[in-house]
Amino acid sequence: MGKKNDIVKERNNVYTLGWVAFFGGFGQDMIQPILPIFYSTVLGLSKETIGLIEGSLTTIVSVFKIVSGIISDKLGKRKIIVFIGYLLSAISRFLFGTVFFAWQAFILRLIDGIGKGTKDAPRDALVAQSAKEGHVGFSFGFQRMLDTLGSVIGPLVTAGILYLFASGNMRYRIIFYIAGLISAITILLIGIFVNEKASSASKEQSKFDFSVLKDKFLLFLIIMLIFTLGNSSDSFLILRAQDVGISPVIIPIVYAVFNLFYASLSVPAGSLSDRIGRVKVMKIGWIIYVLSYIGFAFASRPWHIWIIYIFYGLYYATTEGIAKSLVARIVPDNKRGTAYGLYNASLGIMTLPANIIAGYLWDNVSPSATFFFGAACAFIAFLTISVSNIEKAA
Numbered sequence: 001m002g003k004k005n006d007i008v009k010e011r012n013n014v015y016t017l018g019w020v021a022f023f024g025g026f027g028q029d030m031i032q033p034i035l036p037i038f039y040s041t042v043l044g045l046s047k048e049t050i051g052l053i054e055g056s057l058t059t060i061v062s063v064f065k066i067v068s069g070i071i072s073d074k075l076g077k078r079k080i081i082v083f084i085g086y087l088l089s090a091i092s093r094f095l096f097g098t099v100f101f102a103w104q105a106f107i108l109r110l111i112d113g114i115g116k117g118t119k120d121a122p123r124d125a126l127v128a129q130s131a132k133e134g135h136v137g138f139s140f141g142f143q144r145m146l147d148t149l150g151s152v153i154g155p156l157v158t159a160g161i162l163y164l165f166a167s168g169n170m171r172y173r174i175i176f177y178i179a180g181l182i183s184a185i186t187i188l189l190i191g192i193f194v195n196e197k198a199s200s201a202s203k204e205q206s207k208f209d210f211s212v213l214k215d216k217f218l219l220f221l222i223i224m225l226i227f228t229l230g231n232s233s234d235s236f237l238i239l240r241a242q243d244v245g246i247s248p249v250i251i252p253i254v255y256a257v258f259n260l261f262y263a264s265l266s267v268p269a270g271s272l273s274d275r276i277g278r279v280k281v282m283k284i285g286w287i288i289y290v291l292s293y294i295g296f297a298f299a300s301r302p303w304h305i306w307i308i309y310i311f312y313g314l315y316y317a318t319t320e321g322i323a324k325s326l327v328a329r330i331v332p333d334n335k336r337g338t339a340y341g342l343y344n345a346s347l348g349i350m351t352l353p354a355n356i357i358a359g360y361l362w363d364n365v366s367p368s369a370t371f372f373f374g375a376a377c378a379f380i381a382f383l384t385i386s387v388s389n390i391e392k393a394a
Contacts, residue, residue, distance in 0.1 A: 013130035014139050016193040017123060018146040020186045024086060025150030027093055027183030029259065030158045030175055032151075033252040036235040037242070038172050043102055047239070051359030053106050054233045055352035057113040062348030064117030069125070069341020073334065078122035078129075079196040085119025086186040088112070094180020097173035117348075121340035126196070128328040128336055140321035140328075141270020148263035148316070154179070155252035155259070162249045216330045216390050217339060221346045223385050224323075227286070228350040230293075230377025232358035236370055237312075240296050241305045243367055254309055261313030269317045270325065278326040279390055285318030286382040290375045297371035330390070 039045045039053070068085070072078045092112035099105045127139055158175050165171035241251050273281040292315055295308040324340070331339040361369040 013126060013194055014142065016189055017127055017130075018143045020082075020086070020123075020189045020194075021143050021147035022150040023182055023185040023189070024089070025147040026154045026157075027090070027150075027179040027186075029151035029154035029255065030179040030182070031093060031096065032234070033155050033158060033238060033255040034162075034172055034175060034248070036238045037248050037251075039105070040239075042169050042172060043099075043105060045102060046359075047362050048356070048359040049102065050235060051233070051355035053102070053109060054235060055355030056106070057109045059348055059352040060110060061113035061117035062345035062351075064114050065121055065344040065348065066338075066341040068118045069121030069337040069339070069344075071337075072122035072125060073337035077196065078126045078337065079190065079194050081122040082119045082126065082194075083187065083190045085115045085117070085123075086183070086190060088115030088118065090115075090180055090183035090187060092180075093183050094177055096180070097176035099176075117344070120344045121337050124324050124327075124340040124344075125336040126194070128325075129333060138267065138271050138274060140325045141267040141273075144266040144270070144317070144321035145263050148259045148266060151259035152256045152263060154182075155256040159249060159252040159256070162252065217327070217342075219388055220326065220330070220390055221342060223381050223388070223390075224343070224346045225350050226384060227378055227381035228347050229354050229357075230374035231289075231347075231351075232354045232370065232374060233351070236358050236362065237296060237309075239362075240299065240367060240371075241302075241309075244299050244302060244305060246302045246305055254306060257306070258309040258313045261310050262316045265314060265317035266321055270321050273322045273325060278322050278329065279385060281318050281322050282326070283382060283386065285315050285322070286378050286385075288312075288315040288318065289378045290382070293371040293375035293378065297368040297375070326390075 036050060039050045040047075045053075068081050072081050089112050092108045092115065096105070096108050096112075099108060124140075127143055130139070157178070161175050161178075162171055165174065238251055238255070241254060242248065246254060269281060269285075288311065292308055292312040295304070295311070299305055299308060324343070327339050327343050328336060357373065358370045361373060
């Protein structure tokens with residue numbers, strides 16, 4: 001009976017953490033479509049400065065992703081660390097409504113990023129631990145689906161607020177306040193409904209080290225670093241949409257449609273990876289990314305952006321959750337906190353140079369050059385993973 005109750009609790013963890021991701025994505029993507037515009041039109045920042053803030057944020061966050069993963073393995077506790085991470089993000093998003101200077105924006109984005117870095121690895125380890133055998137891809141796909149559904153509703157709410165308040169900077173600040181309150185719902189869900197199974201890992205098994213950084217997992221991280229060098233912030237996609245003539249009021253709707261396709265395809269893509277292999281599905285996703293970035297490079301009309309953004313949603317569905325389920329496949333349970341910390345960090349370490357390069361190419365060469373560079377890096381990563389032996393393990 002006790003074992004059956006444990007199974008029910010673990011299954012409920014998958015569902016609850018999915019809804020945690022929903023409200024987290026809701027709050028985050030209320031502000032994401034307007035953040036680049038807020039930076040450039042309200043704060044008056046250059047593209048290079050925007051890239052520097054967002055890139056510096058992600059790079060520093062990477063440290064917290066690693067540390068939180070290692071600590072969660074060492075303590076054998078995930079829930080409290082996830083709780084603290086979501087709390088920091090909720091507070092920073094609410095306070096962003098008080099920003100008037102670049103240094104204030106940097107500090108609050110840093111706090112939001114620290115929250116994200118703190119929660120990501122232990123949350124992913126909780127999902128992997130709670131997933132039924134043979135359903136890891138589905139479980140991460142389910143989480144990505146709800147996360148992304150929140151990212152559909154968030155931009156639509158933002159678009160409504162922008163429509164109601166047709167002018168003035170206060171409308172941006174109202175969005176930040178509401179996003180912070182919605183993000184706070186995650187704290188209640190974690191505190192009340194998430195149940196953590198006592199860790200069976202010994203002190204020796206969970207010691208403070210990087211022994212997981214070897215073999216197939218190390219190879220996978222290297223490939224991800226190659227890909228991420230060209231995967232600059234999606235803020236540049238929003239700026240590209242504005243560049244070809246889409247108004248700030250419509251941009252959140254475009255972003256919502258993109259997330260709708262992403263959400264609707266995440267579970268099917270995750271289930272497909274359980275059947276045919278995670279690397280095969282990821283390779284499809286990276287080819288879609290290459291084609292999407294080439295499309296952004298050549299885009300010259302607003303309708304081009306609509307079509308490319310929809311196609312780009314398929315890239316996210318076939319890579320985000322599936323990459324995390326791949327980590328769960330090639331790393332033992334008692335090392336997954338550290339592994340997810342290192343994995344998530346690999347997506348962040350290269351983001352600073354990626355964003356600086358993207359901003360430099362945009363300002364000094366052309367907007368198209370930013371996307372050609374991203375497509376090239378993704379294609380190199382595709383070729384590298386194609387000749388690797390990771391496929392055999394996943």
